[in-house]
Each structure stands twice: as structure tokens, then as C-alpha cells.
Amino acid sequence: MTNLNVGEIVTKFNLTVLYANPKSPIAKRSITNIGTNRGGLELAGFKTKQVSRSHRIILLSSKESEYISSLAKIEFKSHFFNILGNHIPAIFITPNFKFKKELCACAKEINSTVPIIEVLFFTSEFAATIATYIVERLAESKRLHGTLVNIFGYGVLITGESGIGKSETTLDLLRNGHLFIGDDSIDILKVNNKVVGKVNPIIKNLIEIRGIGILDITKMYGYHVIMHESQINLIINLIKIENDAWNKVDRLGNHDNFEVFFEVKVPKIVIPVSPGRNLADLIEAAVISLKLKNEGQDATSSFEKQIIRDLTKNK
Structure with missing residues (x-):
């Protein structure tokens, strides 16, 4: 403690x-x-x-x-x-x-x-x-490697191996008008039975881009894009994937996938990284999808129910 x-x-x-x-x-x-x-x-x-x-x-x-x-x-x-x-x-x-x-x-x-x-x-x-x-x-806490942003009011923790493109994707998200909490070293806390993230104070407002170095977000985009902390509503895990490995990815995204912090479940989505994929757009879409699910509108579930109804009618 x-x-x-x-x-x-x-x-x-x-x-x-x-x-x-x-x-x-x-x-x-x-x-x-x-x-x-x-x-x-x-x-x-x-x-x-x-x-x-x-x-x-x-x-x-x-x-x-x-x-x-x-x-x-x-x-x-x-x-x-x-x-x-x-x-x-x-x-x-x-x-x-x-x-x-x-x-x-x-x-x-x-x-x-x-x-x-x-x-x-x-x-x-x-x-x-x-x-x-x-x-x-006094909250329970742990430190993770990742980048934390707030997209449409949802805190999104972007994780993945070093060099996969987390920070570059974050810059794209900031240009799209979203908010920056921290890069590289994120402190995860349990507060009022919610998972909250904040940046390690030593690297506050800073982001590292390979080949360029350390950048100050406030000098690039202004203080209005900075949040001090955010509840973590979604985890996006970026993975490298090639050829036949695509078949192992859940295409419909209908399987419940969670990361557990201090006995609290946080939804997790795995997004494969490959040339030509716009990760910022995909992450925005993932957040919108989660918000719709939380409001009872699940496109995947509706699609599956419709398929089952059609199959039942044809029997």
C-alpha cells in the first residue's frame, strides 16, 4: 500500500x-x-x-x-x-x-x-x-507499459509490444480531437470499484516517437488535449499478425474478452497490425461499438439472432 x-x-x-x-x-x-x-x-x-x-x-x-x-x-x-x-x-x-x-x-x-x-x-x-x-x-495500484487516451469520453489503454505503433497511433487520435493522459508508463488504480489510469508524473505530457525522440504534447497541441486521469473503459491490444495467422483472429468480435485488474473486469479487444490498416480509425470504431453495446445495441448479436431466425424459418 x-x-x-x-x-x-x-x-x-x-x-x-x-x-x-x-x-x-x-x-x-x-x-x-x-x-x-x-x-x-x-x-x-x-x-x-x-x-x-x-x-x-x-x-x-x-x-x-x-x-x-x-x-x-x-x-x-x-x-x-x-x-x-x-x-x-x-x-x-x-x-x-x-x-x-x-x-x-x-x-x-x-x-x-x-x-x-x-x-x-x-x-x-x-x-x-x-x-x-x-x-x-491509498488505492491498490500497478504500473503498466502502454498509452492511455480518452476517446468519446471512454478511457482507452493501448497496449502491445514495443515498437508496434502505440505512440504513433496516439498522435493520430490527438489530431482527431481526442484527449491524452499518458504514454509508456501508466499507473493503474482501483478507485470506487473502477479502474482508473494516470501517467507516471516523471513523463507527464510527454510522448516518445521512435526516430524522432521525446515530444511535449502541450507544445504540439496545447493544454486543452490533456487529461490528468481517466477511468479505463477499454483495452486495445495491438498485435503483429501475418498470413494464415489472420484465421486465428475473432472476425466478429462476439467473444467476451476481458482484462482483470484488482478483481474488476475491463473489456479488451485485440487488433492485428498490418500495412494499410488505419489503427486510429479502427480504435475509434471499437470505442463506438462498445458504447453502442453498453446502450443495448449490439450489431454482432443482432446479426447472429437474425441468422438463427432465418435458419429456423427454412426448416
């Missing part, structure tokens, strides 16, 4: 640290569990027995502030102590939480290792943003 710490989130979102224990710097406060907790139940003293939930970051805002306001001041400390346990990676508070000074004072009093961080976002906006960020950072 990818390492994620509180310091990374503070830097990423430009947040302010109100309290941190010098013996437990934020860069060493690891976040290992997906999700966030609103702190109401914790403030009330409830402690879940599920480790995955009890070790999430805590977010305090208007509802928690309202709860504290309903208590007598002499009770503040005991309730704040409830959420300052070492198992909590960090506490994030929004402008709507009115007791940040009291909370920080309690943390100092017991020398808590839990950092307290101020957020200037609205609660719902920050909760959604931080939850998504944690999911992506």
Missing part, C-alpha cells in the same frame, strides 16, 4: 497546523485507512471496535461546535480528550468550529500526539475533496 502522511495533505491543500507535538511530526503521522469521520460520536465518547474506522482522520465543523456549545464549560475537556487518542492520524477543523483554542489547549495539556489542522474550505467541499484524495493515494 502507498505511504500517505498528514504532512503531505497539509502541503497539498496549503493548510495551517494549529498544534503538533514535536515528538510526533506531521510527516510521520501515517494515514492508512480510507475515509473520514465526523467527530460527533467521538466527542460524545463512543469508540468503535472496528479498527479501520477508528483510525481515520477526524473532521470537526458546525455540528460538533453546536454539540460542544450545549455542554457546560467544565465538561469541555473530557469531551476533547475523547478525540485526542494516538490512534487518530489528525484532526481537521473548519472555520465553523468555534472551539479551536480550547481544543489546542487540551492537546497541549495532555501532550497529545494528534496534530490539529485548520481548514479554510466549506465542510462538505473539504470532506469530499480529502476523501477522494485519500482513496486515490
Whole structure:
């Protein structure tokens, strides 16, 4: 699993640290569990027995502030102590939480290792943003050799042996108005039970063309053709094929073919490469075909059903 710490989130979102224990710097406060907790139940003293939930970051805002306001001041400390346990990676508070000074004072009093961080976002906006960020950072992942583009709203991962023409085909697709995510080294993640791809940051916006070298897509086509990531809806595997080997290719494309990533199936189509075939056009056609199938319009299936009906009538 990818390492994620509180310091990374503070830097990423430009947040302010109100309290941190010098013996437990934020860069060493690891976040290992997906999700966030609103702190109401914790403030009330409830402690879940599920480790995955009890070790999430805590977010305090208007509802928690309202709860504290309903208590007598002499009770503040005991309730704040409830959420300052070492198992909590960090506490994030929004402008709507009115007791940040009291909370920080309690943390100092017991020398808590839990950092307290101020957020200037609205609660719902920050909760959604931080939850998504944690999911992506802690998601299962693997790195593949291939090129990722977005065609008609579908993420297409183009794979095949080195030198078969993946990058050249990608340039053709970009000239046709499609979007570029990355070339050569693609990170595959499982996010919300979907397979998502993004480029290795080291080669962001770059593509390698044999005989020419490294090209910057943004300088050739502009930033408007760049996507940072995309769900992978289809895999196109380019293969070299000659003469009688054509007979081994599924001509109708009616066999279910999938690649499995993290127990999630992604449709896969094998396209033979040979002189005279326009791969960009073929890949566009494959995407359109998949979109039509997803909408219940399968030309191959309809053709086969029609053949069966005709054969049945002739009996």
C-alpha cells in the first residue's frame, strides 16, 4: 500500500497546523485507512471496535461546535480528550468550529500526539475533496507499459509490444480531437470499484516517437488535449499478425474478452497490425461499438439472432 502522511495533505491543500507535538511530526503521522469521520460520536465518547474506522482522520465543523456549545464549560475537556487518542492520524477543523483554542489547549495539556489542522474550505467541499484524495493515494495500484487516451469520453489503454505503433497511433487520435493522459508508463488504480489510469508524473505530457525522440504534447497541441486521469473503459491490444495467422483472429468480435485488474473486469479487444490498416480509425470504431453495446445495441448479436431466425424459418 502507498505511504500517505498528514504532512503531505497539509502541503497539498496549503493548510495551517494549529498544534503538533514535536515528538510526533506531521510527516510521520501515517494515514492508512480510507475515509473520514465526523467527530460527533467521538466527542460524545463512543469508540468503535472496528479498527479501520477508528483510525481515520477526524473532521470537526458546525455540528460538533453546536454539540460542544450545549455542554457546560467544565465538561469541555473530557469531551476533547475523547478525540485526542494516538490512534487518530489528525484532526481537521473548519472555520465553523468555534472551539479551536480550547481544543489546542487540551492537546497541549495532555501532550497529545494528534496534530490539529485548520481548514479554510466549506465542510462538505473539504470532506469530499480529502476523501477522494485519500482513496486515490491509498488505492491498490500497478504500473503498466502502454498509452492511455480518452476517446468519446471512454478511457482507452493501448497496449502491445514495443515498437508496434502505440505512440504513433496516439498522435493520430490527438489530431482527431481526442484527449491524452499518458504514454509508456501508466499507473493503474482501483478507485470506487473502477479502474482508473494516470501517467507516471516523471513523463507527464510527454510522448516518445521512435526516430524522432521525446515530444511535449502541450507544445504540439496545447493544454486543452490533456487529461490528468481517466477511468479505463477499454483495452486495445495491438498485435503483429501475418498470413494464415489472420484465421486465428475473432472476425466478429462476439467473444467476451476481458482484462482483470484488482478483481474488476475491463473489456479488451485485440487488433492485428498490418500495412494499410488505419489503427486510429479502427480504435475509434471499437470505442463506438462498445458504447453502442453498453446502450443495448449490439450489431454482432443482432446479426447472429437474425441468422438463427432465418435458419429456423427454412426448416
